[in-house]
Amino acid sequence: MNRRAFLGSLAAPALLPSLARQNTAPALEWGTAVLDLHCHLRPQPASVIAHLDGAGVTKANLLTRGDVRARVEALQAAAPGRFTWFASDDITDPGAAERLRQAVGQGARGFGELKFHVEADGPELTRMYALAGELSVPILVHFQEVDHFPGEGTWATGYARTFDKVLEAHPKTIFIGHADAFWANISADYKNQAAYPTGSIIRGGVTDRWLAEHPNLFGDISANSGNNALSRDPDFTAAFLERHQDKLIFGSDCGCADGHGGGVSQGNNPAASRMAGKCVARETLGLLKRTTTPAIFKKIVWDNVHKVLKLEP
Numbered sequence: 001m002n003r004r005a006f007l008g009s010l011a012a013p014a015l016l017p018s019l020a021r022q023n024t025a026p027a028l029e030w031g032t033a034v035l036d037l038h039c040h041l042r043p044q045p046a047s048v049i050a051h052l053d054g055a056g057v058t059k060a061n062l063l064t065r066g067d068v069r070a071r072v073e074a075l076q077a078a079a080p081g082r083f084t085w086f087a088s089d090d091i092t093d094p095g096a097a098e099r100l101r102q103a104v105g106q107g108a109r110g111f112g113e114l115k116f117h118v119e120a121d122g123p124e125l126t127r128m129y130a131l132a133g134e135l136s137v138p139i140l141v142h143f144q145e146v147d148h149f150p151g152e153g154t155w156a157t158g159y160a161r162t163f164d165k166v167l168e169a170h171p172k173t174i175f176i177g178h179a180d181a182f183w184a185n186i187s188a189d190y191k192n193q194a195a196y197p198t199g200s201i202i203r204g205g206v207t208d209r210w211l212a213e214h215p216n217l218f219g220d221i222s223a224n225s226g227n228n229a230l231s232r233d234p235d236f237t238a239a240f241l242e243r244h245q246d247k248l249i250f251g252s253d254c255g256c257a258d259g260h261g262g263g264v265s266q267g268n269n270p271a272a273s274r275m276a277g278k279c280v281a282r283e284t285l286g287l288l289k290r291t292t293t294p295a296i297f298k299k300i301v302w303d304n305v306h307k308v309l310k311l312e313p
């Protein structure tokens with residue numbers, strides 16, 4: 001086994017400190033520190049750190065599912081101070097609430113991502129909204145009304161029809177919206193016609209309105225969904241970023257190997273082929289940098305997430 005393969009295969013926390021010495025925070029490539037809200041835990045810890053370093057990302061919030069605390073702790077030991085985490089569980093299982101409550105007791109900073117074939121205002125998610133409010137942690141939900149491939153199914157459905165009532169019913173819960181339907185609905189003409197609609201934005205979409213009207217709604221700009229939405233109409237985007245400068249949070253949801261677009265960045269999602277060969281983190285950080293002021297850039301990539309996750313800067 002060569003040294004690289006050995007590092008990649010490390011799982012035992014006791015072996016990881018040697019990795020830490022090589023993985024201090026990178027130089028500030030983007031002019032300011034960056035936290036990636038939407039970083040899925042990967043099977044190999046070295047791969048997560050390689051993505052951060054490659055993309056110039058300082059810290060990340062790991063999205064986990066099930067009991068993976070040992071893997072989270074291994075990463076935290078390997079790169080001290082660089083990782084926080086969110087917990088998720090099968091919310092259709094009656095024991096999920098108790099396990100999520102436990103995860104928060106063990107240090108999870110929020111719930112997410114919650115990606116399930118249920119209705120956005122159905123009983124399974126509603127229980128989680130209430131629990132997140134009770135525990136004072138944010139909840140990150142994947143909303144999607146259009147399949148990426150035949151048979152995929154839809155996720156947290158009915159967002160554009162019902163979610164304002166959810167926001168009103170849970171004023172103490174901090175919601176972080178994410179994915180296709182959340183972002184497609186920045187345009188008022190969206191009727192679930194495509195996963196990632198293109199063309200100029202018709203002003204007055206529900207996501208734009210609800211970000212302004214509901215103090216408990218935030219937006220995660222990760223993935224092709226966030227990048228695509230903010231790439232459609234540069235005039236709209238500049239004003240949108242300014243309008244919601246305190247409500248938007250940078251995330252990547254990038255699966256690429258190296259923070260430079262190697263490997264596969266958006267799963268095998270044929271609808272997101274515009275991201276093939278690209279690192280979503282780099283693409284979106286570049287887009288933000290080109291489109292907004294340094295002060296707003298810093299809020300979106302660093303300050304806002306620290307407030308919402310209650311992190312020390």
Ligand SMILES: [Zn+2]
Nearest residue numbers: 113115142179
């Ligand atoms: Zn997602």
Ligand SMILES: [Zn+2]
Nearest residue numbers: 254256259279
């Ligand atoms: Zn990447």
